[in-house]
Amino acid sequence: MIRNFIESDIEAINVLGNRLTSNFSKTNNLLELKTNSFTKILVFEEKNTVRGFLMYTELNETADIIELIVQEEYRGRNIATCLLDYMISDLKDSVKLITLEVRKSNKIAIQLYQKFGFQIVHIRKRYYGDGEDAYLMGRRLER
Numbered sequence: 095m096i097r098n099f100i101e102s103d104i105e106a107i108n109v110l111g112n113r114l115t116s117n118f119s120k121t122n123n124l125l126e127l128k129t130n131s132f133t134k135i136l137v138f139e140e141k142n143t144v145r146g147f148l149m150y151t152e153l154n155e156t157a158d159i160i161e162l163i164v165q166e167e168y169r170g171r172n173i174a175t176c177l178l179d180y181m182i183s184d185l186k187d188s189v190k191l192i193t194l195e196v197r198k199s200n201k202i203a204i205q206l207y208q209k210f211g212f213q214i215v216h217i218r219k220r221y222y223g224d225g226e227d228a229y230l231m232g233r234r235l236e237r
């Protein structure tokens with residue numbers, strides 16, 4: 095089941111988020127985000143457990159994917175695909191472009207986004223704290 099996050103999901107989201115970005119829980123105050131109408135978090139829940147989440151912002155004509163993570167043991171089961179499908183179908187009609195940054199080395203995520211029609215539009219040099227470059231990827235929405 096995919097749904098918007100609720101307060102009781104915060105711990106599980108932080109655990110997953112910290113696996114990808116070590117300071118995820120420090121840089122994102124999820125309780126505060128609940129009152130911020132631009133940032134949304136969708137969770138994929140199965141057997142009362144959060145298996146993955148997608149965090150994005152939606153502002154005027156652009157949606158930006160901030161984090162997309164699936165619990166390691168549950169990867170390859172279309173969970174990310176379901177989260178992306180849900181997000182895209184839930185975007186307001188005013189949104190014409192979806193953007194995201196991804197590590198150049200993250201072949202799996204790049205393949206996932208390309209499958210969803212995202213294209214590499216720019217390289218952000220040394221975007222990450224460890225000096226790795228990011229690809230800026232984008233997908234225009236025909237509305």
Ligand SMILES: CC(C)(COP(=O)(O)OP(=O)(O)OC[C@H]1O[C@@H](n2cnc3c(N)ncnc32)[C@H](O)[C@@H]1OP(=O)(O)O)[C@@H](O)C(=O)NCCC(=O)NCCS
Binds near residue numbers: 172194203
């Ligand atoms: C990237 C990630 C979210 C994908 O989640 P997932 O639920 O396993 O993805 P899905 O099962 O929906 O797979 C969708 C597509 O992703 C790509 N993909 C998934 N696993 C892959 C693998 N092991 N090798 C190559 N491509 C893969 C494929 O294009 C796949 O489509 P296909 O099944 O038609 O081949 C997951 O690997 C993850 O959490 N990675 C760590 C966090 C991360 O890197 N997030 C992206 C940050 S921008």
